[in-house]
Amino acid sequence: MASSDESAAASVPRRYTVVLRPSRPEGSGTGGVLRTALVDFTGELGASGYPRYEGEGVQADIDPETRAVEAVTLDGSELPYGWVAQISED
Numbered sequence: 001m002a003s004s005d006e007s008a009a010a011s012v013p014r015r016y017t018v019v020l021r022p023s024r025p026e027g028s029g030t031g032g033v034l035r036t037a038l039v040d041f042t043g044e045l046g047a048s049g050y051p052r053y054e055g056e057g058v059q060a061d062i063d064p065e066t067r068a069v070e071a072v073t074l075d076g077s078e079l080p081y082g083w084v085a086q087i088s089e090d
Contacts, residue, residue: 018088
C-alpha cells in the first residue's frame with residue numbers, strides 16, 4: 001500500500017514555469033517579466049510543507065491546489081527586494 005507522501009507525490013504536477021516579476025505599488029499589479037525558470041518536482045516537500053520544485057537556479061515550494069508560490073529562492077538566495085514569483089498561466 002502506498003504511503004500518504006507517495007500518494008500526494010503522484011497527484012502533483014511534474015513541472016511548472018515560474019515567472020519572476022517586479023511588484024508594483026499597491027493595487028497596480030506586477031510589472032514585466034524579469035526572469036522565467038522551468039522547475040521540476042523533486043519528489044520532496046519543502047519547509048513550507050508544499051511540494052518542492054527546482055530548475056534553472058530557482059527552488060520553489062508550490063501549492064498545487066492554488067498554484068501559489070509559497071517559498072522561493074533564486075540562485076541560492078532570497079528574491080531581490082520588490083520581486084514576486086508566480087506560476088505562468090500558459
